[in-house]
Amino acid sequence: MVEVESENSVAERLAAEALIVDVDGYEGPLDLLLTLSRTQKVDLRKISVLQLAEQYLSFIEQAKSLRIELAADYLVMAAWLAFLKSRLLLPPDPTEDGPSGEELAAHLAFQLERLQAMREASAQLMGRNQLGRDFFARGIPEGVERVRKVTYSATLLDLMQGYARIRTKDEFRPFVMDRDAVLTMEQALERMRGLIGFAGDWTDLSSYLPEGWETDPQKRRSATAATFAATLELAKVGLIDIRQGDTFSPIHIRKKTNDRG
């Protein structure tokens, strides 16, 4: 294909060295390859991939000798290009599977050409007239006034039902009953006042919970709290005694024996 180790001119070597200096300036091996390919001064479609592989490998060699840290992907590319080079130089081995050296080289050339094309396209794109720089939109946009019109819907049926609801409200159960899972302190107090007369001995507070309130957890909690609050109230006014053996142990109450105690 091409004479190996061709007479790289001094200028080319110098150019290669200059490249090495700003290796960080390349966006990866493909970018570097594209830059190297330009030294061939030919149409990208006629580029010698073999020569390019040489250029790249010598670049890597030089970078190594200059002890420049190269990212792993540069080295991967170097290894692959070395492989490609051998494929291109050696006569094809019929026993070997996979793509031929030519196919691989063609694809690399395609990649380079495509990258170059995209570079040119992006330059063309950015070279276009741009909004806000070369051409302009309306400076005083009047905008669209969004008029939100809300219409309310109500039917005669709504109206009548609403009225019926109000007028027949009294026929329904009292509102307080709505909160059926809540025992108010007033209710508990009332109940306790009636019961306390019979509590001569220490009795567990929990046994004072109203009937039907002991099982449902929500009701039980409310009833316990209300009943407890009621007993505190009763104790405060001197009607009962309270005792608790230990933290969290059951609370007991009994009727205060008054002056006798």
Next chain:
Amino acid sequence: MTEVEESLFEAPPMGEQERMVEAILFATAEPVTVKELQGRMPHGCDAAEALVHLRKRYEGRGVNVVRVGDAWAMRTAGDLGFLMQKETVETRKLSRAAVETLAIIAYHQPVTRAEIEEIRGVAVSRGTVDLLIELEWIRFGRRRMTPGRPVTFVVTQMFLDHFGLETARDLPGLKELRAAGLLENRPPPGEMPGLGEGDEEDEATEGQSELFED
């Protein structure tokens, strides 16, 4: 003097100058004075003359060149203002409080706010009344000749039209409502309303609402 100076430069043809003024007026965020136009256009241009041409060109168009103080701007023609509005119509269901208030006014008109509150059992919010007035379904009636001379509310013709009534007297009475099955929906005894279905302002009647809705 200036004439000599100007002649040194080839001023663009008037058609071009007109284009320039057009572009500047279009793109600038505020009205532009002739002086500023002149300053922005190439040497030798006559902004004032270009403006005259441009103004004529836009006469009767959808956009006009107008004078704003001592500056110039382009504005959409006054008769096309309606295009600059985008109406979105949103239909909302009238709140229960509003429906009930409206119903009370319809059945009891003329009725004072205090009376409405007494019937509903909760305070009537200002917003509810305002909304109904805004919808033109209720209006103020005569003041009641009682202490404090409170205003009364009555329903409007708009209300009657909307609900397809000849007069407010055509509204069915309680008995008829019941006969029509509207009151038959008694609450099942055990059913209790849940928590947290907060209705606008009236918690007092909460719980009964579902009873009527099917």
Next chain:
Amino acid sequence: MTEVEESLFEAPPMGEQERMVEAILFATAEPVTVKELQGRMPHGCDAAEALVHLRKRYEGRGVNVVRVGDAWAMRTAGDLGFLMQKETVETRKLSRAAVETLAIIAYHQPVTRAEIEEIRGVAVSRGTVDLLIELEWIRFGRRRMTPGRPVTFVVTQMFLDHFGLETARDLPGLKELRAAGLLENRPPPGEMPGLGEGDEEDEATEGQSELFED
């Protein structure tokens, strides 16, 4: 059916319709779709036809009627930018990576991140994509129906507007690139170095073809 319906309304004369489109486009900084124009104009109007007339009227003027994707806008003529230094908005200079990524998306859309990386030979940084999305020049397209269902990127109406393109088909040099086969996504023969994760581009080639072929 619709014809009968429409005839019930007297559509304004075409001259009036043209004025309306003129006013709407003039007043709005963003491109407006025909559908939206139609929606804002009175019943029976033909916004598309009015647009044709209007566009002709503004040909060669300081302000032009331009098409942006499936919408329309008014923009100052490109040759008058020099008058507008005052209006120029300083734009952030895009990095080469961002510009190239943008171009790749525009020319190859819809395109996956892996494909962009395959073309550029380096990973696409998150920041680059984020920036382009933030500028509203690109957006997510449909997911590719290949293993992993990768998202694709496409350019936006804003992109077309910014670069003065009527459609993505009008990208400079697009035809030539396509003719040269440079917009094909050729799978690499066997193992190729570079980005390991390029394995999802299997039959990812439908790509721009469906978008650009007409």
